[in-house]
Amino acid sequence: MPAPRITLVDVARLAGVHTATASRALNPATRGQVSESTATRVAEAAKALNYQPNRMARGLRTNRTFTVGVLIPDITNPLFPPIVRGIEDALAPAGYTALLANSDNDPETERLHVETMLARQVDGLIMATARRSDPLVEHVAASGVPVVLVNRRSEDDRIPSVVPDDGKGIRLAVRHLVSLGHARIAHVAGPLHVSTGMARHRAFLEAMREEALEPDEELIAFARWFTVEEGARAFRALLPTNGRFTAVVTANDLIAIGCYDVMAEQGLRCPEDLSITGYNDIPLLDKLRPSLTTVRLEHYELGATAANLLLEPAADASTSARTILVEPTLVVRGSTMSLARAAEAPTRSSRR
Amino acid sequence: MPAPRITLVDVARLAGVHTATASRALNPATRGQVSESTATRVAEAAKALNYQPNRMARGLRTNRTFTVGVLIPDITNPLFPPIVRGIEDALAPAGYTALLANSDNDPETERLHVETMLARQVDGLIMATARRSDPLVEHVAASGVPVVLVNRRSEDDRIPSVVPDDGKGIRLAVRHLVSLGHARIAHVAGPLHVSTGMARHRAFLEAMREEALEPDEELIAFARWFTVEEGARAFRALLPTNGRFTAVVTANDLIAIGCYDVMAEQGLRCPEDLSITGYNDIPLLDKLRPSLTTVRLEHYELGATAANLLLEPAADASTSARTILVEPTLVVRGSTMSLARAAEAPTRSSRR
């Protein structure tokens, strides 16, 4: 039952040629070196035997495995499935397959997975795990294996990366709130040790100043992770400033949902008492009550772009690496409301 | 910069031994054949050079790649991330890495990915894509590569699989509704050409009869896919039976959300006008309004169990393959309500 695997030798024998000839006939790049007739004969033999070349043996010879390692923190985080899907869809037409690994943001786990992938001779690596300054990324780059960061960027700008244009995204959120009449805007930032956390935090400060609003330090809280729980924890720290703000810009949808939870617990109504914006537009946000106004990022595109960047021949050269920005858009839903209309709502507290 | 890769030859040379000796010293299984002193000498040389064995070369020799192919319909479907995560977490400690591919339920894409994976000499295959009777699964099994189905089972019971105990899960939902006083219970089934769709549909019929309730054919609709849109479409077909039912059991959370959408559109309130149950317990369901009562499945466990089943030595033998059932539990939330209490709610229609 364990059907003996067909090898090139079998095909060559059936076609009555040498393995080298069979190899040439089967490889599109070298088919020209072989006469029309033998080429078809070999092709037929291969089909008859249902021959599948052993990519490992080929890889050993050619030093290419047509395999790409994809390292992410956690596929269970709704952010990553579309990224991974985008990567795979871009990889597949080029004949590449993805090796996937989760690191849970643990540096040691990351190192382990990277070593495994290098040992497996991946042709490239896509990492969504990088910290802003990450020795592991440097290590990979130094090893000569092409690497592209996705949804993260490195301080070392020789490392190519594909990231959201967070400056623009946060500006979209802030301007939206300002246009609704909000001026006292709080901010729940993400972890500053990853580039997206830092970029969005900085973007918030800048966007506020652009609107001639001086950000209030006491209205800024920091979540240590992009999670519901951390969002809730961080947001709670802002509650003592009772009434000092009418809107919140968060660095991430999960953080925003954490804010929802705390608001429900405190009897605060959204958007009447507080407008709130998320970031990413993960699935089901439109089904929440209220539905969450958020900055949409095409994560699929983020992944696909990263994969294409990796496949580009330029990726291996020491060309000045590129950082590609993906444009976000604003999705206005029910969690934001004009300050004027909010004031008309039946009052329930002394918040404003 | 493209650092030349260190090979076993380099290590052997530095340690002053033959490559074979170096190989033996480095491989835990054969270390015993080598003297203590040389073993450490080789180990030191390996460490000094930062040697990483080329797994491809090793695989060529040993016919094992320590790679497992994972084929799923779509990682973007919230069902699959925890399954994939479970698989990878079970695989990693055994030194295996997962090759991931999405098929979008397209048989041709599936075939292509399977061929690619076989060509890559995967040591096994985990498929979440199987139809109830799937020639591709037979093909893989015949090729001698161990295969395990996850969240799906085959009619050919020689194929091992790990699936939810849907009989029990649906029974949990039906009994819950009955205990709340519901008797006229509708059902939005999933696609019958996949095992989970069929199993849950059958389970519904059985569970109803167990409760001495004859299922009403006109109160059963079929979604062609496990999606929000199909759930909505199927549910709409039940509306003309206006008032004939007070509760709905759905085959899947996304289908249930589709029902939510239609209810909102029709001005029907949940749970006052209609109680509804989902299946799977995907993330964020608890944040919906109303939060969705659903049958929880530990998808992570589903994946991890499948991976372990694949790794078991027995998996390759033609032993009577096992089908492992994973136990579901009921998560009661806000979308179900006792019929009596519902009757007390301010009436808004002639539904009941």
Added chain:
DNA sequence: TTGAAAGCGCTAACAC
């Protein structure tokens, strides 16, 4: 255009 021969990096018989 095709064949012969070598070798990618590693492991497994088989000697010594």
Added chain:
DNA sequence: GTGTTAGCGCTTTCAA
């Protein structure tokens, strides 16, 4: 215990 030798399945010089 360690070295010698061979070979996994394939591609790629080099000749013919």
